[in-house]
Amino acid sequence: MNSDDIDPLSLLWNTSFNLHKITPLNLTGALTSQTNLKSHSTRLTNILRGDVLRGVRVAESQNSNDDSTSRTGALKKVKFATTTINDELSAVAIIFLYEKITYSAFLVQSSSRLNAAATETSRRTSLRRASVREDQSNHYPLLLTRLPAWLQSRFLEYVVENFDCHVSTLRLPDGFIMKSIEKCLELFTPSSDGNVTDDTQPAKNLQIWLEPPTTKDTEQGTKNGKLQTLKTISMTFTREDIPGLLYKGRELKERLEDENDGRGPFELALSLYAYHHMGIFVEKMKLSKAACAEFITGTAADGSGKCKFFAPKAARQNGDGEAVEETRRHRSWDGMLGSLVEIAS
Template sequence: MAPQAGSQYPIYNTTFTLHRASPLYVGEKTLNDVNLQTHARRFRDILAGDVLRGVRVGLGFENDNLARVGALQKVAFRVFKVKSDWAVENSAGEALDVSESETTHNRGILVEVNYEKANYSALLLRATPEGDADDSVFLPRSEEAGFLRLPLILTRMPLSLRETFIQYICRTFDSRVSPLKLKANELTEAFEQYISNSVDEDATVEERQVGIQKVIKEIQISVGFDIPGGSATLKTIDIHVAREDLPRMLARGKKITKGEYPFMAALKSYIRAYLALDLSHEQVKIVKIACGAFVLGEGRLKLTQPSNGEHEDGRQYQATRHLINDLINIASGRGVLGEKRET
């Protein structure tokens, strides 16, 4: 099934809930578009009130958004291609030949659930190394025969639908799925890396400043407090950084640290001097970072689509791909129960 003409790439401009998943057991089959249609039919049967492995699954949406979206119209499972192949299908108005689905660049699996008044979606993602021309994502590796690694799941669904979808993935593919909430250091590292990947080192200083302001724009950092007892009047504070201040903060940070995180170095220095607040304290946690390119934190992610004038090989596209891959690596590195794996 091809994307509708004029449709945007599904990963952009949507707020997703983050999950991590253990490897999916698929056996000897490859999950191309033909085989994925079977899962679409099964999941539609569940949503329509049929059973899952002999157990009737009720959505229980009396107090849920699903009670107001009308009748179920379509359920689709299909290969989620990288943006270049998605654009080819989109412009042509028809899907690439099924035989090509195992040789083109794939990001993972796209799930779409459409009702009369609302559309919902989910993405099961794997990392795609830059320049990787081999897309054997659905051909399990020899040391993990029968298993497919799609460690990051993004969902845009109301609670009851999301729970039913996660239950389907777990039971059908013998997988374990759990929420993915990033730690403070993972948030700041992702933000610093995004800034670094957005900067063209070959450009002039002025061009780099203009470019970073255009991509990152204003910044809002939400800081939470791990207070003993769990109750306090002050829950969080929001720190706002104007776009015109970003180049100066980066320059300042590079002077006071030789590390890889100049923005946070400058921010910590400023907040300590003017608010007497130590952002490095163990009971002070950065819980969300929002900027013009993305919003990340509190178990959610929203990516802003780069401007129409930017080529897919542009700096923001590359920075976004690296961010997604970083999240996939984090999800994969947590292990089945969420603990950080030893390296």
């Protein structure tokens, strides 16, 4: 295998990405066609090398004094490549291969949503159906970037100009991180008898970061600004304690079923614990960051999101070496990536 050939998934896992939302790409044919993949790989490589600047060929030496060159080395190539993340998600990876470092970006789409949309369009006329299907195949709602600022600005400019689309920062909605924690931990709620085994424990501890409200009520009205005496509260829940916490939360949820305020078992148990042991009203705090076995995600002051994804655990195998799907591991959640694609759509 060529040393320049890199598995795109190896660049996706265990890496922190900036999150963006992007409108459907406008181009002839599907981006995943070999013609388009090769064309954009060559075009972006030439632009970043300095071979082409706004359609005019220039000398590469004009960029040789760029401070970034000393840190990255010369650009070897840019490669657009398709990859399958799981049964539900696929992506086009954009790999920036420099002499000293490799950067990456991913255009991610939901395969199941694409198939459902294609089925819906099958009821229309053949000409209209082909046009709509092409638009849908080039719809990658989520853009992940792991690029230095100077490279990210040039890459986003290329995407906007060449695909006639709009790219914006993906801001995580209120409650998104808490809902993601609930979905991630739902597998580990003990059985009704309260028994806890190693199979019902997550692989890692859970950490969350809470921030005080950004507004406060005064006689003159509501003012912006955090409490100066309290900046961030960090809480860690061990993997051994999480099942018991979820069991208690489920009991609370059943008891408060009539109120139906939308909170899940973890949030209910967390609220009770924080109030009794720390005197904190969790519902008045902002959950700004969370770290667990599947992801680390957080929001900046402007609401923009950043996320790190961990590689999924390999499936258990039977005596014949065949993968075995554990019944307990079945769930409807498509992971953090799937949730991000959904809110970006």
